Amino acid sequence: MLDVRRLRLLRELQIRGTLAGVAEALSFSPSAVSQQLSLLEKEVGVELLRSSGRRVVLTPQAEILVSHTAEVLRTLERAEAELASSLTTVTGTVKIAVFQSAALALMPDALSIMEAEYPEVRVEMVQREPESALRETWAREFDLVIAEQYPGHAAPRHPELDRRTLTTDAIRLATPPADRGRFHPASIGETADAAWVMEPRGTASRHWAEQTCRLAGFEPDVRFETADLQSHIRLVESGNAVALLPDLVWIGRGTTARLVLLPEHPQRTIFTSVREASSTRPAIVAVRAVLERTAQQVAGSAAEASSGD
Numbered sequence: 001m002l003d004v005r006r007l008r009l010l011r012e013l014q015i016r017g018t019l020a021g022v023a024e025a026l027s028f029s030p031s032a033v034s035q036q037l038s039l040l041e042k043e044v045g046v047e048l049l050r051s052s053g054r055r056v057v058l059t060p061q062a063e064i065l066v067s068h069t070a071e072v073l074r075t076l077e078r079a080e081a082e083l084a085s086s087l088t089t090v091t092g093t094v095k096i097a098v099f100q101s102a103a104l105a106l107m108p109d110a111l112s113i114m115e116a117e118y119p120e121v122r123v124e125m126v127q128r129e130p131e132s133a134l135r136e137t138w139a140r141e142f143d144l145v146i147a148e149q150y151p152g153h154a155a156p157r158h159p160e161l162d163r164r165t166l167t168t169d170a171i172r173l174a175t176p177p178a179d180r181g182r183f184h185p186a187s188i189g190e191t192a193d194a195a196w197v198m199e200p201r202g203t204a205s206r207h208w209a210e211q212t213c214r215l216a217g218f219e220p221d222v223r224f225e226t227a228d229l230q231s232h233i234r235l236v237e238s239g240n241a242v243a244l245l246p247d248l249v250w251i252g253r254g255t256t257a258r259l260v261l262l263p264e265h266p267q268r269t270i271f272t273s274v275r276e277a278s279s280t281r282p283a284i285v286a287v288r289a290v291l292e293r294t295a296q297q298v299a300g301s302a303a304e305a306s307s308g309d
Helices: 004-016 019-026 030-044 060-085 100-105 107-117 130-138 204-215 229-237 282-305
Strands: 049-052 055-058 092-098 121-127 144-149 164-175 195-198 221-225 243-246 258-260 267-274
Touching: 004 019, 004 030, 004 055, 004 060, 019 030, 055 060, 060 282, 092 130, 092 282, 100 107, 100 121, 100 229, 107 121, 107 282, 121 282, 130 144, 130 267, 144 204, 144 282, 164 229, 164 282, 195 204, 195 229, 195 243, 204 243, 229 243, 267 282
Parallel strands: 092 121, 092 144, 195 221
Antiparallel strands: 049 055, 144 267, 164 243, 164 258, 164 267
């Protein structure tokens, strides 16, 4: 009988590419990972790994094992979900990956509801960019991800992950207050000479923002780059930049910035994804339901907070 734990290490190596990456993801030492994979080779009686420079690569026989391992892990996860569903109390740990504005707008209230209604469920949260968080959820680092999709952009799709919409979120042009800065545009077309703050290159939000500016007839002067949307807000409110910001960032705070509607009223979609094999686990079902309730409440607050354009 093959050892499932060793088979999982082999699959992790295929996903992460290095022994060090596997060790970091699973909190092992690289030597322990190497030792377990050597034992797996002895169990199956064929070579599974070959050296390629400073890396190791999987042999065709190892790829065969990995393809079956994925199904084994799905079966075990479905069994765990069914077992948990047979209990009368909702318990367990749910690890969530979430991006910043959702973490600030949705998670505080959702966590309070979970504590009140499901006290035996432990919720752990880590901030991640949506693109990487989806892959990490597929790779079993997280149980649930809150991710986003910008207009005209398809968020990454991964096998085994489902997708359920939480809410939609209007995106507006944020400009400095009248008594701050040199630029007070009334439309995006008037921001060609303004200093911009945007998220780092490679993110969906950055690509969408640049394309929006180009469609308006100019290349944005991106002087400030940060993934922290709270920094975007401060740069706008202090008169140093303009930005394209989603309504969720204004939850729980006022602002002196002016919020301007964009042509065609673009919206991003916020959704949750979990592995289909674990989607019926009661703790995950509970967290998703609470997030959906929270999102409904927040959607109204977001529209109200940004209605001063």
